[in-house]
Amino acid sequence: MKITDEVIKQYGLSEFQSILKDRSSEEDVAWGHILLNPLGEDKFNELRQYGELVFIEKGKWGLALKKLTKTEVIEKYGPLTSEELGPRGGFKSAIYGATKFRTNFDKF
Numbered sequence: 001m002k003i004t005d006e007v008i009k010q011y012g013l014s015e016f017q018s019i020l021k022d023r024s025s026e027e028d029v030a031w032g033h034i035l036l037n038p039l040g041e042d043k044f045n046e047l048r049q050y051g052e053l054v055f056i057e058k059g060k061w062g063l064a065l066k067k068l069t070k071t072e073v074i075e076k077y078g079p080l081t082s083e084e085l086g087p088r089g090g091f092k093s094a095i096y097g098a099t100k101f102r103t104n105f106d107k108f
Contacts, residue, residue, distance in 0.1 A: 007050065030054060030068070052067070077098075
């Protein structure tokens, strides 16, 4: 569904902006609207029809309408050159070209 000015006002959303940065590269990885006020559970869940709700930081949520894809990362930064896994094989970071990301674009 399309986000209208009425929806922005109804749910107390910010203007469209970058809402999430990669923790290593500080590159923007998601764009949408920040929830400016706490919502009840019902209204919070209603927002899912417009996009993906993402946790930004303690007490701060965003409605992601666009997320950086692995294809876009490769086009902008270059191919995957290195990947770091944890002791149990879980993803820790990846380097595309010369830029290190902590965002797992395979699951993002």
